[in-house]
Every structure is written in structure tokens, then in C-alpha cells.
Amino acid sequence: MADKNVLIIGGGVAGLSAAVELAVLGIHVELVEKSDFLGGHAIGYACKAIDNTCVKCGACMVEEKLQSAVSHPNIKVLRGCQIQDISKNHRFSASIRQEPLVIDRKKCTNCGLCLDRCPVDRAILQGFSKNNHPFYAVNKERCLYFKDHSCTICKDECPETAIDLDKSASEHTIEADAVLIATGFQPFNPKNKPYGYGRFKNVVTALELENMLKRSGGAKKPSDDKPPQKVAFIQCVGSRDAKLNHLWCSKVCCGSALRMARLVRERQPETEVTFFYIDVQTFGKDFEPFYREVREDIRMIRAIPADIYETEDQRLKVNFVNHPLHETREDIFDLAILSVGITPGEDIGTLSRIFEVDPDEFGFLKGEHKKMPVSRNGVFTAGTVQGPMSIPEAIATAGSAVWGIIQYLKR
């Protein structure tokens, strides 16, 4: 099948996984990723091994798939690309718009000077893997040059002259015999929840904690970079919520939070952790022993806090009912972590229109058999675009989609 080409939209773990499976079978793959980095959200997740023992979160799997994907000759990666439209004769013809990749991957040596010198916070982003190359990217939403051309420090200081701020966008067409939609999810934005996210520095999302743990190996308070004494995990933020019409459980947050809780406790034993939940969901194969141990290690309270207020020194006052008692308590924490839910990706509307595929009642792209790929005449889905799932499950849906693609290509 060396004459066949598959277009994969989305370079997260599902897209990368599928790309590798197809490539290994001799099929050519063009993988189109919207951002400057491959790996989606999961590449930013930390290894949560505790007591030198793997906890099967799957974060290292993302790294493995990424490594295989960037090194396979049958896979062509296009970063900064989004699909605009698609048409089909006997093949698919996709029009792609490529945003300028300001940092040239051939010249960049990942020295990091651009990030060092950039005057604006988070205008230069870092990747999470050696296979994110270049390791740096210009964030056009915050970069001053893209606002009013007022700053060219990174370009001027780059020792390899690898930065071209004036590079223009381009458009081109990709021909493909089948398409896989693996565009992932959006983490719920908790800014409208009464927890002060976006206003109080020390309120972060679980994904931000993952990133923090991955970059530095420990939990830190954003306000002063010091380790927190008391940490609160608040579950189900944006999930199990009829008011938002998010009537689903995001499945993976309990596992993620509890593993991070134990990791924080292991790395920083003086830190106390409190876990606020409704129902703890099962994860992994050996849940019972893990659950038993975690309950001895952290305080678990079966109630969700309703308010967070900030103290003068940027600590957090969290109000919660002290289940099973009936009175409320106000405890002071240093860091609050909101386990935000998995919600449909921001491009679902566009994808839905382009591919004439209907989202389900909650906005995910699911097929008839719930998890089966939507195989609308050559269009398949994999990963969290279908709904909440773990990293191993996303890899499995990718394999399932690839199987479907192969059968489709053969007819």
C-alpha cells in the first residue's frame, strides 16, 4: 500500500500513535498539527511513579509514540497547520493553511536565549520533549511584534539567526486517500467558577500542575515559586454538571489527581494534601491497593468546596462542608488544584462542518458504536475528540481507527 496517503489531523498521542501504526505498514502519512509542538496535552504530563514504581498513567507512552513518529521516514509532519476545507472525488483534497513557524527548525539549536531575553511573560513557549524541535516557539497572542511590531529582541539576539518574525502564512493542498480526525480535547476553563482561577495566582488547573511537575519535578506556588505547605485538589470542575450541560464524568481526573497527590507527598513529605471529591473513580488494574494507600497518605473529603478567597499574602481560603459533619470549615491552603474536565475541542464546529460529521449531544465526535471511529466514507476519529479517555485508551482507539483505515484503503 505504498501508494496510499493518509491525512491525520492532530498531533497528540492518538494522532502520533496512528501515524506510527500506518507508517510501519508502509503507508504514507501526513500529520497536520495546529500548534508548534507535537504531543498534544499529554506530552506535558509528568511521570507520576511513586516509590520507584510505575503507576501506569501512560505519560511516557506519549514520549515513545512521539519519538517513533518524528523518526519514521513514512511520516511527514506539518506544524502550525489547520485544515480549512476538504473535498472529495475519489481522493480527499484538503486545503491547509500553515501559520508561519517563526523559528526555523533546521537552524535552531535549542539554546534558549530567545526565552531568556524575551521581555514578555509567556510570549515564548517551551516544548516538553526533546522531540519537540525546535524546543521553543513564539506565542503570537502575546508577542509584541505581532501586536505592534515594537519588539524584535529574539530575532536580533538569536545566535543562529533562526528567527524570522516576518515569515508569512502559506496555503497548500494535501491529497489523501483517508482522513483521521484526532484533534483532541479542550480542558474546561474554570474562570467562571468561584475559585478565582485567573485572578488568584495560586489557583491552577490539574494540567498546569502536570506541567509544573514535569518541568521542575515538584509542586510550587506560582506566587513565589516556593513549595506549598497545604495543597487542595478539587475534583469534577466542569464535569458532572447539568448547569453547563456537561453531564459526563471526565473519567481520568480522579486517577490523575490522586497520582499527583501521592507524588507531591513523596517528593515533598512536609506538604499536606486534601482531596475534595464526589465519587472516586477507578483507574488502572490494581486500584484497590493504591486507593488504600492514598487514603492513609492524604485527607479525603467527600464534598466539593464552593468558594475560594485570597488572603493578603496570596494564600487561599477555601470554604467547604466538613463531610460527614454538617458545619462548614474555612481552611487556608497555599495551592489549589482544579481538576478540570475534558470538554470538546474548540474546532469541533469547523470539523463537523467540513466533514459533515455530527457531534453527539455533548459535542464530541462519536460514531454509532460509541467508541468506534466515525467512518463516514474514509473519515475516521481517534482519541479524545471522541470523548474523555485515558492515554492508553487513546492509543487503543488509534489502533482501532488504523484497522478501519486499512480495510477502507483496501477496497
Next chain:
Amino acid sequence: MTSPSEIIDMDRLDHTRCRTWPFLQDFCVTCGMCASSCPASGIDGFDPRMLVRMASFGLVEDLVDARWPWICTMCGKCENVCPMQIEIPDLVRNIRSRRDREKVPGILHKGLVAALETGNNLRLPKEDFIFIIEDVAEEVAEEPGFEGFKAPIDKKGANILTTIHNKLVNTHTEDLKHWWKIFHAAEEDWTATSENWEGTSWGYFTGDDDAMKVMAGRIVAQMERLEVNTLLWPE
């Protein structure tokens, strides 16, 4: 009323008793956000989560007879945070409405009866009300910058009609001055009314919808009489 050690036979409970109530209490996932947000949680054993569940179970008598459902201040924070959109304050009101009126705690019902009979909770006669308002208005007029200040009563065609909390013509008359000065500085065209001026509708707290309708109706009648289109009802 059940004591802590008593065992309630669930077979005797009819869980469908409250199913026709429109407050969605059956959808509770016991997340506890209501109780977490409630400023009165724990006072005298008040707990909105517990209240919702008891309604779900059909433990209506326990709720009606208990003192603690009267602790709720109707602030509405619980409903605001509830992910299942349960209308907890309305549930509380419904429970309160089921008590015999003589058993309504404190002065709430007595004040309500006074309001229904006289137009205000204090049974303050009309002349006394007008006297107090004018007296305080004179004091305001003596302050520099407020010369000529008058507190309008029954002014036809004003822009805003405002109700008055009985406290303001009883123990806290000084507090009248603050908002009067604001209105004056804003050159707002406002009026109070000489009758049915009472803003605190205790039927809201005692679960007495009929009384609330009457009081609201009276205020609306005042608006119609004075041809004012905007109502300011700080409650």
C-alpha cells in the same frame, strides 16, 4: 422528629411525596457544594444538602417540624453553585409554608400579619411615618450642600418608586440619610409612598406566597396610582 439513635424504617417512607415538587431535589449527587457555600451551614444543625435529601426521602414532617430549616437566610448561594440546578431556596420556602402559621418562629408571621393589616410590619400609623420622614429630611437639609432637601412622598410621575425597610423608620433612622444623599447628588427623581411603604416582605421568609402576592400587589398599585414606571425594592 427522629432522635439520633432512632432507626427509621424506610419502608414507611414514601419517597414519591415530593416528586411532584418542581425543585429538582431528586437529581442531587450529594456533591456538597450547597453546604460548602451556605453561610448558615452548621448553625443549629442547618445543612442544605441534608435538607434536599430529606425531601427526596419523603421525610417531610421531620423537615416541617424542625427548627433548623428556619435558619436559611434565602441568600441563594446554594442554588447558584448547585451543578444540578436544584432550587434549594424554593424548597426551603415550600417546607416553611407547610407549618401552621402560629408555629412560625419569632416575629416573622406576626410582622407579616401586621403588614397585611396595616401596610407595614410595625403597625406604624401613616401620620407617624410621614412625621419621621419629614423630621429626618429636615436634618439632612441642615447639612451643607443639601440645602432645600426634601424627601418626596407620593410624588406623581417620579422616575423611581422606592420601598422602605421598617428598620429605617424605627431604630435606624440615621440610615435613611445615606441613600437620600446619593439620590440628591445624582439628581434622581424619586419618591416613597405614604401607605404600603414596607419593603420587607416576610412572606418570602415564611413561605407564604399568598401574603407575598398581596404585598407585591399593593406596591404595584402604588406605582399605578403614582404613574411611576421603575420600582426600587431593596430587599
Next chain:
Amino acid sequence: MNNTTLILGNGPCAGIVAENLLTAGAKIIIATRDDTCNFDGSADTGALQIMTQTRLISCKGSVGNFRIHGTQKNKPVTIDAGRVIISEEDQRMPNFSLYGLNGSSNVITLSQMKHLLKDSSSEKTILSEIKKVVFLSGLVKESTPIIAKDVMLFSLLLQKDSNIKTYILTKNLKVAGDGLESLYRDTKNAGTIYIKFTDVAPDIHQNDEDPVRIEFFDEITSKNFRLTPDMTVVDESIVPSEYASDLAKIFDIEIDLSGFVQADNVHRYPVLTNRKGIMVAGPSRSIRDVDDQRIDAENAALAVTGLSGEETKAQKAQVHDGQCIRCLTCYRLCPYHAITLNSRVVVMPDACERCGICATHCPRHAVRIADLEPEAMSALIGTGGGIDKQQTFVPFIVAFCCRRSAARARDLAVCMGYHLPQGLRIVEVPCSGALSYDHIFGALGNNADGVMVLTCHKGNCHSEQGNIYADQTVAQIREMFSRIGFEKERILIQTLASNMGAEFARIAGRFEETIKELGPSRLKKIGLSENSTPTKSKIGKRK
């Protein structure tokens, strides 16, 4: 290379595997212990062979060449296949004893309730007598979404269709499955009452005269309640089929703690095992719902398709006949079942994954992987460290890094901008199981001041055991060192994952500090010159 796939199983999952492979034009054999096969193979019989009443006994060979012995209708039979897919069904064990109950006409299992609900005649008889049903789920052992789905679905049917009052008593309600939160809401809409427990469980009594009596403290209302249901439904534990442990032994496949036929190791996801060419799908590998089973089946079919003789240039383990004494240590230790015994002990190259465990444990050094031998690695180690321009001691640190984890972590550390010790030398190995005493002594002989052995986390090793063996090796070396007066702190073992850049830097940095304090290794002064190669250790490698 045999292209036939042997499918073991007779349930829906096996059926989907078979269907998929046949559609893809593959040749398959379905073998089941049962008397009849449920798979409707109305397709081309040339590609499909069905074997019923078949039990397996042993499996020799490697991918592309499995020779499986068994019995069919109690007569010996041999099956030749290129690949095997294990997709036996699981079983549901009633949890009566967990709740202190005995099964009876009014204390039944979920499966029995399912049967009742399907059978329309029972609606008129059994269900018509019942007014109250209590479901007990996840009160002692945590439940799963599959069980929770059954519990909620049955409760919904009972409430809606039969107007029966239902109660669900559970600890954590499992809603981490598609549609379960909506189902939860629907059941409440229909009138189901949920009692959730956190730390304390309900008291459940059963005796002959009285109906089941359940007394509990409801945490939300802080009141005590009593329930006397007409029928009590007890949940079930989903466990591997009895045949599973037999199959695991027959095929020499790792099982997890619950007995499912797949190690709980991310490298095996979704359908692989430690034996190349043998896949496991569906209920055989884990608790999987119907949709997940379909996904597994497709992944298994894909895995079969992809196994068309991938060529690798890397050297595999080889047995040197002259030295081999057939102690069978390598055979027993090989995690991939890559060693076969004929008249000679032979390594099957297709199955060998170069973990090196055989080579490090062979008492006669008979089985070796040429490029992983200590002498070969010595060249990679080279020399390093010394004294820098400021006359400070720069420790020469050799870090043996598993290529899957620590070596990648080091790359990430560099990328992230962490500074690594100046005298750090990374030596990649395919698995830390390939590291023997000689490798570590060899590094010290090459003038290393300190040696780090950086392995995968427990449970994350691709060969499952490699890191454990490395751990034992290092522990023994450290113990030996402390007895002979050499600083055991010069040898460090630590687990890592491929995405732990920050931790790699921290570990390397701290180790460098340790070595700086200890100073240069005394072995440097004991006549071992830069260029000397370490002699082969003549000490027996007793464990």
C-alpha cells in the same frame, strides 16, 4: 513463516477478532474448549478452520512458527500457527460472601437479575410479587463502571417498567464510562434512591425466618435507617476465566495481580504480551466493556497484520555451544520466551529483544549478545573527568542508561536547559538487565569515579524483570564494596522514566556532589591504566 492466526475463545470478542481477520483475507483457526463454536463462519471455509472440544497443552517456537500441542476430543492434536490471539471470556463471581449473605430466592446476583428482566414470563410471576429491591455494589471492594452500568440499568427498568422501589447502596459510584452520568440522572428521575457510604458500610443481616435486613447510618442526613427489601441483588466481581491461568502457563505469558493474561505494564498496551506473536484481547486481558472489547479485537487484528517479519540489524543473543551446560537458567529467565530447547539450547532471533538478562545470568558466559559484552561497552565508556583548569576535581561519572527511559530523560534534561555534570558519560543499553558485575567493574576500571545505573521504574520495564535484576546486581556490588572497604556510595541505582528531565538533572547533580566529596576513585591509583581492558571475571555469578 506461517501466516495462520490461532484464535482462542468462543465469545463475542473472539468472534469480532475472527470476523475482522477473515474480512482482511487472513487464514484463521478458532479453537475452543466448548462443544460448539459460536462463530458463524459462513465465509470461505478455506480460510477458516474451527476446532471444538480443544484444550491446549504446550506452545513451542516463536512468532511465525508456533507449534502448539493439545487435545481435541481427548485425542492429541498439533496446531501450527504464526500468531496467537487469546480472547477467552471472563467470568462473574457473585460477591455474596463479601456482604455476609447467602444466595437464595430473594438474594440474587446481577446476572440472575439480568436473566429475570429478560424473561418476560418472570415479570408476571417473580417480579410481580416484589415491591422493593436493594442493589449492593462496591461496598467492600470497589466496583467498576461495567458493574455500575448494569446496576443502574436494571434499577431503571425495575422502576419504570415494574414500578418497583429500588435502592442502590454503594461507596463510590462509578460513572467513568460513556453515558453513565446520564444514566445516573435517568435513574433518579425514575425514582431510584442512592445511599452512598464513605468509610462505614451498612449492616446486612440475613436469616431464614426474616427477610434480609439492612441497617445503616446515612451520612448526609445523619440518621439511621432500616431497609427490608423483598429482593436483594448483590454485585459481582469480574475475574479472568479459569482457563486463563492455564493459558498463561501454556504460553508462558505474564499475568497481572488479578490473574488476567497480560502484565500490567504500559509497554504491553493495548493487546501485546511478553511474547511476540501472542496477543491478548478483550476480557482475557482486563475488565473491558463491550465497546472496549471491539477496540481490542481490532487492535489484535492490526497487530497480527503488522507482524510480517520486521527486520532488525541489531544483534540478538546467541548460545555458544562449547560453554553451554544446559543448566536452563537462560530458558527460565528469558522474559520473552525466546529460548528453545531442542538437542541444543537455542535463542530464537525473532523473539529475542536484547534485554541481556540471559547473558548476565549465564554461569558459563555461554549465551552472549556481542555488542553488549563488557569489552564492547568499554569502548563506549572511554575516559573522562580529571582535573580542570581551576585545578578542581571533575568526577568521571559513567551512567548506564536504559535506552527507553533514562537516556531519553537525559535528552530532555539537556533540552530543558538543565546543566549536567561536566564529566558525565552516558552509555545506553537496551535494558538494564544487560548490566552485569563486569560492566560496572569495567567502568571503574576505565577510571570512572562513580557509576550510575539508571533503569525504568518497577512495572515499567519492557522485559518486566530487567530493572529488578539490575537492582539486585547493584545491591550485591554495594554490599561487596562495603565489605572490602571501597565506598559503596560510588555506585548508584535509580529508576526513571523517559519524560523525567528535571529529575535526571537532579539525580546527576546530587551524585556529582557525592563523588566530589569522596574524591577520585582509589582504583585509579591501583595500576589500572587508562587503556587496560578489564579481565573477565572468573568469580562465579552466584545469586
